Amino acid sequence: MIKMSLSFNTFIKLGANGELSKLELSSILEEFSITELKFQEWKKYLLLELSKEQQTKLIKSLEKSGSIIKAGFIELEEKVNDLNELKPKIIAYLKKTLQTLPIQKTRKIKFSINIQTSTITIRKQLNSIIKKSIYQTSSDLLFESKIRSPKKETSELSPYQFFKENFHKRGIEITCLVIKSTIFIGHLKWVTNPLKDIKQDEERPVRLFTHGTSIKLARTLVNLSKIQEGDVLFDPFCGTGTILLEGLKQNLQAIGIDRDPKSVRASKANLNHFSMKFPSKERMKDKWSIYLLDSQNLNEVIDIKIGGLVTEPYLGPFIKELPTKEKAKDTMTMLEKLYTKVLQKSVEYLKTGHRVILIIPEYRYSQDYSIYPDYQKIAKNCKLEFQTKSTLFNVKLPVQIGRKHNIINRKLVIYTK
Ligand SMILES: C[S@@+](CC[C@H](N)C(=O)[O-])C[C@H]1O[C@@H](n2cnc3c(N)ncnc32)[C@H](O)[C@@H]1O
Structure with missing residues (x-):
């Protein structure tokens, strides 16, 4: 032929x-x-x-x-x-x-x-x-x-x-x-293979639906972080531990923080369950730690260099109706401060050239208008570089996640130290 x-x-x-x-x-x-x-x-x-x-x-x-x-x-x-x-x-x-x-x-x-x-x-x-x-x-x-x-x-x-x-x-x-x-x-x-994810989701001991990142999104975020095998993935708002778990599955070490005792119990139970699957249970258990703490005080528990920060943080209070412009603005200002403080402290531990993969919220307050934390300002205040586009395929960052008509939407931001 x-x-x-x-x-x-x-x-x-x-x-x-x-x-x-x-x-x-x-x-x-x-x-x-x-x-x-x-x-x-x-x-x-x-x-x-x-x-x-x-x-x-x-x-x-x-x-x-x-x-x-x-x-x-x-x-x-x-x-x-x-x-x-x-x-x-x-x-x-x-x-x-x-x-x-x-x-x-x-x-x-x-x-x-x-x-x-x-x-x-x-x-x-x-x-x-x-x-x-x-x-x-x-x-x-x-x-x-x-x-x-x-x-x-x-x-x-x-x-x-x-x-x-x-x-x-x-x-x-x-x-x-x-x-x-x-x-x-x-x-x-x-x-x-969606059956694998469905199984993983059903098997994990604790699922808190209002706090969870989807398994697939968590996996994408971990991939985008480019953390090398053996390096530490840090999630300062770890919730039920979905991102940490995806990190462990890719042979990374994982450190999580959450200020909510229920979330800490949930993520520990989920990561424990995963660790049990390995014959050398103790060795897998050595690869992760989860702390009950306000992430703004993360320096109280972190004492090693991290290979990347990957998080879907607190996105503000859950709302069912369109907020007023003032309310939306106040929430965004509050979140901008929280993210800045947590990132400023985390960057001290982040290896140079390594990445922060962050989800931020976008609040819609009318049919046509929305507001989100100023991701450029956060970058400047944390001495991070904001990535504006992908290397291939001309993807502009931040990337929108979720449907346009949602009241709270999300954006994916990539920073590099
Ligand atoms: C969107 S959830 C994280 C979802 C997580 N990636 C998962 O898959 O389960 C946000 C988490 O941030 C926690 N949180 C909110 N404010 C915090 C703070 N100041 N310090 C630490 N954790 C905080 C909440 O308790 C919640 O569990």
Whole structure:
């Protein structure tokens, strides 16, 4: 077969918060020293051009990502006008691919076809070509195949379905992205596993719903901190310990502070539960400490250098109705002072060049207006550098988290010492 050159060889399906996914992906790719990259963004997809080695490394790294949904490799590229030339190419690609999959032993395989295009006729044509190619390849290779084909545009497998329907063991999702006049075809190599997070969430002894950061967001925040294995992650508002736990899972040490006794009991119970899973229980227990304290006095308990501060702090009182402008302003001023004081003290322990990953609130006080702590002023007062954009994909910081119409929204800020 003639090896043709592809414009892109990797596709990424971004999460519901596309900007956050791109920020996390940029951070992952920076770890492979990629600071420039050919890419195209289309709908919820990013197409990239990576080397073989980078592709392999990326798939491995995605295991620990929090905001990316799916990733795969592109194997074929064709012009929409040449649809009739596609079938033999798809058959050749499928033959090559099926022979490398573990399902070879059972010779039973499930296919899911994900065709992303707004043109119904192209979708129908592509669906028919791919289906026929699958049947022909399967019969040539003596595979028993079952096809889950798209009924409508939105019928791609959700990560939940992917694992529930055992696609990770016995299936393959063929992805077709039709971008302008070009069709990119490939299949998934990695999908986020929501069942793992659901299990972790259900298993942890204490969940305080008003105090919790989601597991996925916590994981993204920890990744963005770039704390090196063995270094200390510090969360001065640790709540139920979700961020600390994600840090421990990535072989970091973890120190947490909370002024609320119930939260301290909760985070200790959660981290203890996690530590019990390890045979060398005592060694895991040595890796974290949690203190009951007002974080403004953190110097009373911290006595070592920290590799990064990651926190979703106190975001102000819980409110159900739009606050007045004055009330919103007062709350923001109070929080700005609290964050400044805690960061000023923490920075003394933070290693130079290391990061602070901070969530700040944004209070809406009318249909069109909102207010948030002055993150630039906080940076200045704490001698931190505020990051304005991501290295790749042009993500502007801070990144908005949550829905626009919420009364209290959140923003993700990155500072460096
Ligand atoms: C949004 S929650 C943290 C969520 C946490 N990341 C988790 O996943 O559970 C904020 C926490 O900050 C604590 N807190 C508020 N003011 C504090 C202060 N001055 N010092 C220490 N902790 C404080 C609250 O008790 C609460 O548990």
